Amino acid sequence: MDSSLFLSQLLNGVQLGVLLFLLSSGLTLIFGIMNFINLAHGSLYMVGAFIGAAAFNASGSFVFAVMAGMLASAAVGLLLEHGIARPLYRYDHLYQVLATFGLMMFFNELAIVIFGSRPYYAGIPDYLSGAVTVFGSPYPVYRILIIVVGILVAVGAWYLIQKTRFGMLIRAGASNSNMVSVLGVNIDLLKKLLFMLGAALAGLAGALAGPILSVQSGMGEPVLILALVVIVVGGIGSIRGALVAAMIIAIIDTLGRAYMPQLLAPFMVPTSANAVGPALASMLIYILMALVLAFKPDGILAPRKR
Amino acid sequence: MNALALSTKGLVKRFGGLKATDDVSLDIRPGELHAIIGPNGAGKTTLINLLSGELSADEGAVLIGSTAVSGLRVQGRVGQGLLRSYQITSVFDDFSVLENVCLAAMRHRGIRFAVWKPLTAYEDVVEKAKTVIAQCGLEDVQNDTVSSLAYGQRRQLEIAMALAAEPRILLLDEPMAGMSSVEGGAAIELLRSLKGRYTIVLVEHDMNAVFSLADRISVLVYGKVVATGSIEEIRNHPDVKRAYLGDDADA
Amino acid sequence: MMDRLKNGVWLIPLLFLVLACIPFIADALGEPFYITFFARVLIYALAACALNIILGFAGLVSFGHALFIGLGCYAVGILGFFDISNGWLQLLAALAVCALVALFVGTVCLRTSGIGFIMITLAFAQMFYFLMVSMTMFGGDDGLNIFMPSDFGFFELSGSREVYWATWAVLLLLTIFLFRFRKSPFGLVLRATHLNPRRVNALGYSVFKVQLAAYILSGMITGVAGFLLANLTAFASPSYMSWHMSGELIVMLVIGGLGTVTGPIFGSIIYLVMEEVFKGITQHWMLLMGPLIVIIAMLTRNGVDFMKLLRINTNPSEGVDRADETKPAAAGDAS
Numbered sequence: 001m002d003s004s005l006f007l008s009q010l011l012n013g014v015q016l017g018v019l020l021f022l023l024s025s026g027l028t029l030i031f032g033i034m035n036f037i038n039l040a041h042g043s044l045y046m047v048g049a050f051i052g053a054a055a056f057n058a059s060g061s062f063v064f065a066v067m068a069g070m071l072a073s074a075a076v077g078l079l080l081e082h083g084i085a086r087p088l089y090r091y092d093h094l095y096q097v098l099a100t101f102g103l104m105m106f107f108n109e110l111a112i113v114i115f116g117s118r119p120y121y122a123g124i125p126d127y128l129s130g131a132v133t134v135f136g137s138p139y140p141v142y143r144i145l146i147i148v149v150g151i152l153v154a155v156g157a158w159y160l161i162q163k164t165r166f167g168m169l170i171r172a173g174a175s176n177s178n179m180v181s182v183l184g185v186n187i188d189l190l191k192k193l194l195f196m197l198g199a200a201l202a203g204l205a206g207a208l209a210g211p212i213l214s215v216q217s218g219m220g221e222p223v224l225i226l227a228l229v230v231i232v233v234g235g236i237g238s239i240r241g242a243l244v245a246a247m248i249i250a251i252i253d254t255l256g257r258a259y260m261p262q263l264l265a266p267f268m269v270p271t272s273a274n275a276v277g278p279a280l281a282s283m284l285i286y287i288l289m290a291l292v293l294a295f296k297p298d299g300i301l302a303p304r305k306r
Numbered sequence: 307m308n309a310l311a312l313s314t315k316g317l318v319k320r321f322g323g324l325k326a327t328d329d330v331s332l333d334i335r336p337g338e339l340h341a342i343i344g345p346n347g348a349g350k351t352t353l354i355n356l357l358s359g360e361l362s363a364d365e366g367a368v369l370i371g372s373t374a375v376s377g378l379r380v381q382g383r384v385g386q387g388l389l390r391s392y393q394i395t396s397v398f399d400d401f402s403v404l405e406n407v408c409l410a411a412m413r414h415r416g417i418r419f420a421v422w423k424p425l426t427a428y429e430d431v432v433e434k435a436k437t438v439i440a441q442c443g444l445e446d447v448q449n450d451t452v453s454s455l456a457y458g459q460r461r462q463l464e465i466a467m468a469l470a471a472e473p474r475i476l477l478l479d480e481p482m483a484g485m486s487s488v489e490g491g492a493a494i495e496l497l498r499s500l501k502g503r504y505t506i507v508l509v510e511h512d513m514n515a516v517f518s519l520a521d522r523i524s525v526l527v528y529g530k531v532v533a534t535g536s537i538e539e540i541r542n543h544p545d546v547k548r549a550y551l552g553d554d555a556d557a
Numbered sequence: 558m559m560d561r562l563k564n565g566v567w568l569i570p571l572l573f574l575v576l577a578c579i580p581f582i583a584d585a586l587g588e589p590f591y592i593t594f595f596a597r598v599l600i601y602a603l604a605a606c607a608l609n610i611i612l613g614f615a616g617l618v619s620f621g622h623a624l625f626i627g628l629g630c631y632a633v634g635i636l637g638f639f640d641i642s643n644g645w646l647q648l649l650a651a652l653a654v655c656a657l658v659a660l661f662v663g664t665v666c667l668r669t670s671g672i673g674f675i676m677i678t679l680a681f682a683q684m685f686y687f688l689m690v691s692m693t694m695f696g697g698d699d700g701l702n703i704f705m706p707s708d709f710g711f712f713e714l715s716g717s718r719e720v721y722w723a724t725w726a727v728l729l730l731l732t733i734f735l736f737r738f739r740k741s742p743f744g745l746v747l748r749a750t751h752l753n754p755r756r757v758n759a760l761g762y763s764v765f766k767v768q769l770a771a772y773i774l775s776g777m778i779t780g781v782a783g784f785l786l787a788n789l790t791a792f793a794s795p796s797y798m799s800w801h802m803s804g805e806l807i808v809m810l811v812i813g814g815l816g817t818v819t820g821p822i823f824g825s826i827i828y829l830v831m832e833e834v835f836k837g838i839t840q841h842w843m844l845l846m847g848p849l850i851v852i853i854a855m856l857t858r859n860g861v862d863f864m865k866l867l868r869i870n871t872n873p874s875e876g877v878d879r880a881d882e883t884k885p886a887a888a889g890d891a892s
Contacts, residue, residue, distance in 0.1 A: 031672055084851065091858040093671060094618045098811060099854035101804040106847025113841055221800075225683045228676040236672060279691040286684035290665050293677065297668045358759065384761030396759075398752045401745065409745055413761050417742045419770065424740035471760055 004137035009258045010251065011134065015143045017250030018150025022205035024227040024234070024242045025157060026198025032237020033170060034191055036085050037093050039100035041202055041227070042220025043107035044080075048073040048203025049210040049219060050115060053122035062125045069207030070200045077199025081192050104220075111217035122210035146208050153201070157239055170194065226253075229285055233292045235299030244301060249285050256281040309337040309505040310371045310387060310474045317356055317366035319349075319529075326352040327363070328529035339497070339506040341516045344526035345549055350509045351393060353526065354479045357507065358390045359383040370475065384413070387474030391467070391481055393509075395460045399453040403444055403463060406452060407435040410470035435470055441499070442466040443492060458489040465496065475505040482512045494518060517541075525549065566873040568819060569736065573729050580718060589717070593789070596721040598829045600786050603728050605809045605821035606735060607778035611771050612807070613816035614744065616751035618675045620803050621662075621682030625655050625776045627798030629783020631689065634701040634793030644707035644714065651780045658685075659776030663769045679800055689795040700794030707788050714788035724785050728822070731778065736818050736873060747771050748816070808850055811857050814864045817871035823864055 027041050052069030056062060084103065088096050124142055131138040161167035169185055206220075213219065230249055234241025261277035268276070292300060312334040319327035326349045334340045344350055355361040357368060359380040367376045370386045378386070398406050408425050411434040412418065417425075426432055439448050442462045447455060452463065465481055481497070482490050494515050500506065501519070510516050516523065517537055524534040527549045533540060540546055576599070583591035604626055611617045632651035641647070666677045690698045706715040714720050738744040746767050749757050754764045787793050796802070805828065813824025831849070835842035857863075864871045 035672070037672055037675060087855060088858060092616075092618075093675060094612075094807070094811070095854045095858040097618060097620060097675060098804075098807060099851045101807075102847045102850030102854065104847070105801075105804075105843045105850065109841050109843035109847065113844065225680060225800075229680050232669075232673060232676055232680070279688050282687040282691050283684050286680055289677070289680060293665050293669065297673070360755075360759075380758045381761050381763055384759065390759060392756075392759075396753055396756045398749050398756065400752055401749070405745060409742075409749060410760050412742055418746055418762055418767070420742045421734075421738050421744065422741055424737070425742045425745050426740070428742070467756075467760070 004135070005258075007135055008137060008139055009255055011139055011143065011147070013251035013254035014247065015146045015150075015250075016254055017247040018146055018153075019205045019209050019223070020226055020230055020246040020250050021150060021243050022153060022201045022208075023223060024230040024246055025153075025239050026201040027227050028231045028234065028236055028238060028242045029170065029194055030198050031231065033194065034085070034089060035093075036089060037096045037100065038080075038085070039097060039224065040080060040084075040103040040107065041198070042224030043104050044073045044077055044199045044202040044220075045206040045209075045223060046107065046111060046217070046220040047076050048206025049122070049215045050111060050120060050206075051203075052207030053120055053210045053215050056123055056125075057121070060125070062128065066204065066207045069210075070203040073203025073206065074196045074200040077196050077202075078192060080199070081195035085195065086188075086191075108217045115217075117217060119214040119216045122215045124211045142211065149204075149208065153204070154243055161239060166190075166193070226285070229289050231299075233289055233299055235302030238299070238301045241299055241301030245299075249288070252288060253281075253285050256284045260284075308387075308474050309503065311336045311369075312357065312388070312475050312505055312507065313369045314357070315367045315369070317353075317368065318364050319352055319356055319361060320364050326529050327356060330366070330526075330529070330531050332524060332531065332534070334505060334507060335521075336505050337502050338521040339501050339508060339519050341508045341510060341520035341523045342526055343510065343513075343516055343523060344532075347528075348526040349529040350526055351479055352529075354390060354477050354507070354509060357477055358388065384471070387472070388477065389468040389471045389473035389475070390477035391464045391479060393479040393483055395457075395464050397452055397460065397463055397467060400451065402449050402451055403439065403455070404432070404435060404448045406463060407439055407448075407466050407470045408432060410467045411435045411438070411472075413471045434472075438466050438470040441469065442496060458485050461485055461489070462493070462496075465493070469500075473504055475507070476500070477507045477509075479509050480511060481508075482510060482515055490515065568870060568873055569732055572819060572822065573725070573732075576725060580721060592721050593717040594829075594833070596717050596724055596789050597786075598825050599721065599724040599728055599822075600782050600789065601806070601809060601829060602822040602825035603724060603731065603785070604779045604782040605806050605813070605825050606728070606731055607775045607782065608806050608810055609735070609816065609821050610738075610747075610775040610778075611768070612810060613814075613820075614739075614748045614751065615768055615771055617667075617768065617772070618807070619678045619772075619775075620675050620800060620807070621678035621680070622775075622779055622806055623798050623800065623802035624658070624662075624682040624685050625779035626783035626786060626802060627685060627689065627793075627795065628654050628658060629780035629785075630787040630793040630797050631695070631701070631783075632780070633707060633784055633787035634703050635695060637703045637705055638695060638701065640705075642705035642708050644709035647707050648781070648784055651784045652777050655776045655780030656773050659773040660769070663772035663776075667765055667768050667772065679803070682798055682800060682803060686795050686798045689798065696793070698795060700792055700796070703787055703791045703793060706791075707784070714785070717789060720785055720789045727781060727785070732818060732822070739818060739872075743767070743770075808853065812853060812863055814871050815860070817864065818873060820864055820871040823869070823871065827863075 023041070023045055027038065030036055030038055048069035051072040052065045055068035056065035059065065084099050088099060128142045128145060130141050132141055132144065161170060169190055226249065230242055230245045233249065234245030257278065260281040261274050264277055314330055314332045317327050317330040318325065330353060342350055342353065352361065356363050359378060359382065363376065367374055369375065370383065370388060373386065375383050375386060398409070404426060408431050412425065412428065412431045415428070415431060417428065439445055442465060444459060444462055444466060447459060452460065455463065461481060461484065465478065468476055482493055485493060490512060497519055508519065520537060522534065522536055523540045525532045525540060525546050532545050532549060533543045535543070579595050580592050583589060604622070608619065608622050611619055629651040632654055633647050636647050636650060662678065662681045666674050669677060689695065695701050706713045712719065714723060746757065746762055750764045750767055757764050783797065786797065809824035809828045810821050812827050813820030813822065832842065832846065835845045838845070
């Protein structure tokens with residue numbers, strides 16, 4: 001096994017893990033605390049990607065672009081919370097699924113109407129487009145940036161959750177949401193802030209991912225499904241779980257796709273290995289999910305519910 | 307007699323740091339009506355849940371007859387004849403009274419995966435259900451949807467469900483809760499008619515019912531059995547009087 | 558006579574009579590497209606009725622039910638790829654595969670509740686979606702053309718008309734079955750698992766086993782819908798397993814009324830007709846359908862039934878117990 005190739009694949013896995021973490025941390029909080037299924041979370045990611053790309057194309061400033069992406073997603077998230085989520089909190093998940101499914105359909109089509117159905121160009125500034133040498137082999141600077149951002153967000157999230165009042169309310173809500181409202185906290189405001197936070201994180205992920213994945217209608221769905229798997233494996237409501245699960249799943253997925261045919265080679269004819277390899281690799285994380293759920297139906301780090 | 311003995315040995319259940327059930331050993335004889343009383347928060351419902359299998363104990367054992375059932379979950383214990391009623395009515399609101407009771411009564415018939423004939427067309431099941439419905443005074447409403455019943459009737463249905471499932475041991479968790487005195491009186495007579503045929507564990511606050519029905523009484527305070535004995539013994543027990551200061555001790 | 562009208566038992570034969578007229582009407586109008594369109598409607602209705610068994614009766618929101626449509630399609634496609642066009646074999650394969658997959662997926666999914674169940678069913682459907690996309694031997698993303706119709710010996714599913722009649726017949730049988738199933742012991746226990754699972758366990762039944770059995774049954778019937786779809790379109794594709802498909806099935810079910818007998822059929826007709834209308838208005842019909850689905854969700858969240866609003870009784874009762882007729886407090890599908 002070529003070690004420098006392995007290293008760069010590993011880093012790719014970490015970078016994917018970061019994006020997944022950004023997306024799933026917001027999702028797990030919304031599911032865990034507000035008990036609300038939001039299939040339109042992928043659309044929030046898409047909004048961040050499109051707005052971020054458009055903002056960069058218009059201004060040339062990457063920082064501005066990312067901020068614009070985040071803000072746009074947060075704004076859409078606020079509208080979503082007020083108009084769709086709020087009327088449905090108390091109702092069966094079925095209707096939440098249905099409503100956000102309809103929203104997803106709408107956003108996807110809207111993206112096509114505004115931006116067309118071909119991938120939209122998302123550039124990166126020159127100062128981020130080079131490569132650095134990591135342990136002897138070149139690795140794109142931009143991807144390193146994503147990893148760094150991810151670490152910062154993870155630290156920031158830890159601080160927010162563990163050290164601030166807002167975070168305390170979130171933790172309390174995760175184990176007993178009814179209690180929190182009884183304590184006289186402005187629950188409506190808390191929920192809106194939480195929703196916007198999740199949306200902003202999704203927008204950040206989208207704005208960052210744009211240049212390396214393609215920005216187009218429907219880009220949110222595959223990532224959303226992965227994020228759902230991350231949450232289920234990590235434990236609904238747990239940010240730590242989302243982080244751990246996101247890393248594991250992203251790394252296994254990336255390495256699996258890269259090395260599966262080679263792993264299968266000793267066991268079967270090369271043509272079979274090349275055919276079965278990708279298939280098996282794509283199923284790998286779902287098999288992992290099934291295994292985790294077989295032993296821990298609530299996920300590996302689920303917060304204990306009263 | 308179909309009734310079985312029910313016993314526990316050193317049953318312990320903790321919730322975090324709290325011992326909701328503290329070393330409870332009970333010996334309930336076949337066919338007896340054994341009441342469990344105690345102040346609020348004594349852990350009576352927890353004990354019932356441990357007996358029925360909805361909760362598993364941290365230590366100790368539960369035995370039905372001479373069979374250890376601690377490893378059995380709810381369905382397994384139901385299979386041994388252990389049926390319960392709930393303190394908060396737990397029935398099928400969208401179905402009719404007859405359908406509710408038939409669902410209980412069909413337990414032994416092995417038809418739970420039958421898909422063609424309506425349940426209400428299985429004559430033996432319906433007959434059994436109607437007998438129990440009559441016993442519980444619900445004949446007038448047997449075709450009505452449960453959601454339209456009065457509260458007292460729902461409590462009666464709660465008992466009817468447990469009865470129709472052909473129990474050998476009945477765990478009744480505050481069956482009289484919220485009943486008017488008239489309804490309560492009828493319920494007491496119903497329970498009296500069941501005495502001897504089944505082993506009955508009765509958790510109740512209504513001392514009227516307890517003292518007119520119980521063969522023996524156990525008193526639960528903070529998860530511990532403080533006393534077990536006949537009605538007279540419990541009435542005069544100093545610990546019991548103390549635990550009930552300000553409660554129904556004058557009954 | 559009025560009693561029987563009120564009971565709505567007449568609805569089933571009437572509905573199927575009307576549906577049986579469609580091929581003749583299409584011929585008279587010279588529009589064979591309608592046969593193809595309504596064949597698709599009935600196939601979706603079949604899948605929606607199957608989904609109703611677990612979603613309507615047991616309240617299990619499966620967001621991956623299109624998986625079984627895909628499995629049924631590929632049973633035809635893959636066997637066809639290997640030159641096996643015997644309808645019986647293909648059907649058997651579809652049923653067997655769906656049963657096995659449902660057993661596996663159900664066993665994993667039914668141990669989690671609520672949100673978990675929804676997401677895991679979706680995830681498993683996606684898994685098979687990606688599996689078929691990566692199976693380039695069977696067409697991958699482009700799908701698999703099917704050159705031979707399913708051959709049952711005395712007839713072949715060689716055209717839209719044949720598929721229409723076959724689907725009509727299967728749907729009729731299923732509807733009659735569901736009409737009986739709803740009040741059968743299994744049907745009642747299954748519905749009870751949604752109303753009060755704790756009580757079901759306390760009566761000695763296993764909620765898990767009951768729901769798993771229903772899930773397998775539902776999956777197999779949905780597989781038959783997929784089998785028919787493959788014959789209608791002569792095509793098997795991963796997109797038949799997409800969550801779009803799963804979502805649309807749920808919408809149809811909700812429009813028609815959860816847990817009712819004929820509701821899913823009405824729901825499919827309404828949804829697919831609306832889709833055609835929107836497609837006629839604009840290429841970007843999803844801009845219209847999306848918000849409409851949101852509105853439907855908002856309107857039905859209380860369990861409101863469009864069919865009741867139209868005064869159509871989608872739950873014909875046999876008239877033995879009148880729990881739903883006589884009591885004003887009872888909802889229409891109470892018995």
